[in-house]
Amino acid sequence: MDVEMTKDAASLRSGQIRIGDLAPDFQARSTQGPFQLSALRGQWVLFFSHPADFTPVCSTEFAELARRQADFDALGCRLVGLSVDSLYAHFAWVRALRDLFGVEITFPIIEDPSMAVGRAYGMIDDTSADSMAMRSTFFIDPRGVVRATTSYPHNVGRSVEEMLRLLRALQQVDDADVLTPEGWAAGGRLLLPATTTPEGAADWFCRFEDSPGDRP
Template identity: 40%
Template sequence: MAVYLGQKAPGFLVNTTKGPLSLEDYKGNWVILFSHPADFTPVCTTEFMAFARRYDEFKKINTELIGLSVDSIYSHIEWMKNIKEKFGIEIPFPVIADINKDVAREYNMMDEKTGSTVRGVFIIDPNMIVRLMIYYPAETGRNIDEIMRTLKALQMNWDRKLAAPVNWQPGNDGIVSAPGTLDEAINREKNGSKTWYLTYEAVR
């Protein structure tokens, strides 16, 4: 089964480093579900530390982080311990032990040739709708700033119904939806828009 943008996120009940977890537990929150190829790998370790450093920032904007790979719960626990001991960083979010690969396959996160999970990112909105899907190659770490930027753009759309223009940054103006009638189009230009189909609105 394929996952598509705009569809309801497939539910799951799983075992994690924080105990049993159901996706439905997070309804009403934004969720970033991300998969990594394997525990104790260098690129994944840098990503987990980066997500942990930004954890409070994500929490402040009503967003929960959930990691996932097909490694066992014992592997996850030992890796989390190692990161704390060697780098002084505690991983505060749950990491799914998807040993049966059910969630990974449901979300198209599996590399069936290697038997490991890919480097995927899914943003799920408070209504449990998939709003973003990104896949990175195994040798390239994620850009947490870009994930945060895209999340805030989606939240702007959720709150204000505004779209984000190219290279949008939080605090920049958003784009108003295109007009649906000729009169609306004419009025937009009368009210100062350079063109009827592209109108900006301040976000403060």
């Protein structure tokens, strides 16, 4: 079975996905069996792409993601990888990563030989002949909404620690009237929205919350 996009997702043009959009749904084969993105509703999803299997930068990324799997699980977040390579190549790569790094890749890796998913998500331009632009990450909330995205060049590795930090920050501000300051880490001070009535307060536009309370 090749990738199957939903009707709405198939109608999207490349590069149209923005923060606040509903993540395009699709069905495809994966290393963990048949996969459908919408089946993960109710959970956070970290959906990330890579240009090809057996590439050096992505091999280090996948190895670290496997090592930090428990941290993502604790945050209620599912990891989902994607590349244009075949399912058989994915299985061979997973075995090679186990032998080289001593890690088990237990999250699904999607095959996308037609580049349908990559194009629907704007990872690959319609005119692209290969997948070299596919190093994007989408942070998808439990409602299926894209809350943040990142894109990296093929020769610079992503930081798994930063992925976790951004995920924690998104969860911290979710449905809460607070903001996270530069470099925020879990347990750090939060920001309050700027007040519309300064009334002479010097910090009216940048007010820290003294105690984050019991927020997760």
